[in-house]
Amino acid sequence: MDSTTSGTWFICTLSKQGFKNWDICKEISAWGIASGEKKPRLDRAKKGDYLIIYGAGKGLVATAIVTGPMRRPESREEAPWAGGIYRYGAIVPFKILVEPETPVWIPYTNMIINGTSIHTSRLQKGFSMISGVDGNYLLKEMKKNSKPSKAK
Secondary structure, eight states, rough: OOOOSSSHHHHHHSSSSTHHHHHHHHTEEEEEOOOTOOOOOOOSSSTTTTEEEEETTEEEEEEEEOOOOOOOOOSSTOOSTTTHHHHEEEEEEEEEEEEESBBBBBOEEHHHHHHHSOOOGGGGEEEOOOOOHHHHHHHHHHHTTTTOOOOO
């Protein structure tokens, strides 16, 4: 991966109570977007876009690349989180690029994540578009705080 990447960037937030959902996301290689009764737009994330995974109260958890189009889950296996297909109206398939051993905390000032233009209100949405400049900055912060991954 180059020092900077192009493509659309999204920040995906795990709540404090739902942090365990990250293990489920990794197991099925997909991010679930809670939408309730609303039908989510399925054209937002596409193959080659990037996800910054953020754990509320913990920090940066991972960076991933989207491996296919967003789509509606069709079974409990595709949306194994609490509420299943009734709560999660879309899934985004991904492959992890960087995952630090422990989350990387970046403080914020006046509700803006330091070094970025990301207002903390974006973290409450669960899935929110951010600028490429901000995405690349957060990716670099994770890389600085990560050990090289071992080839599988």
